[in-house]
Amino acid sequence: MKSTILIEKYLDGTLKGNKLKDFEKNMNNSDELKKLVIIHKEVNETIECEDVIRFRNKLDYIYSLFRKSENHKEKDSVIGLRQQNKVGLFVKYRLLIAASISLFIIIGALFFYMLKAKEYTNDELFSMYYQPYTHDISRGSDSHILSDLESAIILYDNFNYQQAHKEFSFINEQYDENYLAKFYYGLTCIEMEEFDKAIQQFENILENWESPFVYHAEWYLLLCYLKNNNKEKALILLQTIEQGNKYYKKRAEEILHELS
Amino acid sequence: MDSINKLNYSEKELIRGIIKESNDVLLYIYRKSYRPVRHLVIINSGSEEDAEDIFQESLIILYKKLKYNNLKLNCSINTFIYSIARLLWLKELKLRGGRFEKDEDCDSFEDEGKDIIKIYEYNERLCFYRKIFEQLSDDCKKVLMMFMKSYSVAEITKVMGYSSEQHTKNRRYRCKKSLINRILQNPKYYELKNEVYDINREIPRWYAKR
Numbered sequence: 001m002k003s004t005i006l007i008e009k010y011l012d013g014t015l016k017g018n019k020l021k022d023f024e025k026n027m028n029n030s031d032e033l034k035k036l037v038i039i040h041k042e043v044n045e046t047i048e049c050e051d052v053i054r055f056r057n058k059l060d061y062i063y064s065l066f067r068k069s070e071n072h073k074e075k076d077s078v079i080g081l082r083q084q085n086k087v088g089l090f091v092k093y094r095l096l097i098a099a100s101i102s103l104f105i106i107i108g109a110l111f112f113y114m115l116k117a118k119e120y121t122n123d124e125l126f127s128m129y130y131q132p133y134t135h136d137i138s139r140g141s142d143s144h145i146l147s148d149l150e151s152a153i154i155l156y157d158n159f160n161y162q163q164a165h166k167e168f169s170f171i172n173e174q175y176d177e178n179y180l181a182k183f184y185y186g187l188t189c190i191e192m193e194e195f196d197k198a199i200q201q202f203e204n205i206l207e208n209w210e211s212p213f214v215y216h217a218e219w220y221l222l223l224c225y226l227k228n229n230n231k232e233k234a235l236i237l238l239q240t241i242e243q244g245n246k247y248y249k250k251r252a253e254e255i256l257h258e259l260s
Numbered sequence: 261m262d263s264i265n266k267l268n269y270s271e272k273e274l275i276r277g278i279i280k281e282s283n284d285v286l287l288y289i290y291r292k293s294y295r296p297v298r299h300l301v302i303i304n305s306g307s308e309e310d311a312e313d314i315f316q317e318s319l320i321i322l323y324k325k326l327k328y329n330n331l332k333l334n335c336s337i338n339t340f341i342y343s344i345a346r347l348l349w350l351k352e353l354k355l356r357g358g359r360f361e362k363d364e365d366c367d368s369f370e371d372e373g374k375d376i377i378k379i380y381e382y383n384e385r386l387c388f389y390r391k392i393f394e395q396l397s398d399d400c401k402k403v404l405m406m407f408m409k410s411y412s413v414a415e416i417t418k419v420m421g422y423s424s425e426q427h428t429k430n431r432r433y434r435c436k437k438s439l440i441n442r443i444l445q446n447p448k449y450y451e452l453k454n455e456v457y458d459i460n461r462e463i464p465r466w467y468a469k470r
Contacts, residue, residue, distance in 0.1 A: 059316045
């Protein structure tokens with residue numbers, strides 16, 4: 001236990017003075033300790049690297065979509081081939097071709113059934129549908145001095161989520177009714193895996209803000225409910241999105257289908 | 261919002277789409293780049309499943325390099341993915357004792373090669389650690405996660421409903437120790453190609469600074 005405490009303090013950067021010197025000296029003399037420090041460090045990175053886990057899950061989903069579309073193509077090409085040859089080979093070997101096509105369709109149907117039959121967890125649904133927000137308007141590098149909010153948005157756009165998170169948190173404390181800042185703060189909370197905080201922001205926006213942005217806030221709130229495994233709230237919100245959200249209607253229908 | 265489902269993307273759009281984890285862009289990359297990688301793996305004693313794994317690992321490496329290493333590409337995304345996949349499959353074949361047939365692409369990819377293999381091995385370790393991490397109790401996972409997300413001890417104590425900050429700290433250390441023990445007791449750990457075994461290397465001071 002003592003070595004765990006020392007290693008963690010060392011990695012946190014809170015080991016100071018003589019204790020730090022002694023620790024480093026021990027580390028240089030002990031391969032075992034050096035090995036433990038590296039494992040601790042990599043384990044910390046594992047816990048931090050949520051985005052890579054999410055990306056991996058997303059690729060599983062994308063691959064299933066890709067296979068589906070490839071399957072469609074193969075099916076189409078078989079039908080095309082059948083039409084081309086229908087005067088010659090098809091007549092001669094029609095039973096054989098019909099049997100092959102039947103077999104292909106059965107295999108295809110089974111494959112589709114297997115894909116369809118996979119039940120996604122709420123966490124997987126989050127990974128499949130989440131992607132960082134992208135706004136429509138591209139920002140130029142105007143010469144005028146950028147406001148704090150604009151600077152923070154640029155940080156977000158440049159994937160510097162940690163810094164953006166700090167900036168939006170600060171802006172939120174200063175301006176309680178700046179809902180655009182709240183929206184972005186919610187987005188950075190997702191990136192920092194602070195889903196409860198993200199939910200607070202998006203719920204606040206939906207209660208108080210009349211703006212087209214609420215469509216996006218609804219969507220990200222939904223994803224946070226999924227991530228937090230709050231199926232009940234997710235289902236209610238999904239119905240709202242399905243009925244009136246022009247941007248995310250189709251995706252809401254897909255998720256509703258998966259959850260039902 | 262999603263980018264519109266397009267037939268073609270510029271290289272810049274692809275890079276941005278990968279970092280942004282855009283479904284449309286990723287699907288586009290699968291459509292464009294998967295077949296050559298699949299061909300490479302299949303003609304070199306691999307299976308469809310191997311091709312899928314190698315392609316996925318290649319994309320993860322590309323994602324990490326673009327997002328964290330600010331990679332500047334001097335070839336197309338397509339070529340880069342193929343080159344990563346080729347390296348990874350070559351490495352895998354060596355482990356399996358197979359032979360690599362010469363393929364059309366003769367790009368040696370020397371500069372990036374070692375780095376890519378290191379990222380791949382590192383990813384493998386992280387995947388393994390993650391599996392062990394998931395076996396911890398929910399409480400332990402939450403505490404460790406919050407520490408890693410730089411929550412203060414006071415905040416964690418409040419959220420977890422612990423009696424004192426000292427208890428929170430002790431909990432963290434106990435959970436971490438349990439995690440490390442589980443890793444070291446798992447035979448799989450010793451099968452992984454491990455930089456940790458290279459213990460003669462110096463651990464620089466900055467290594468500790470996160």
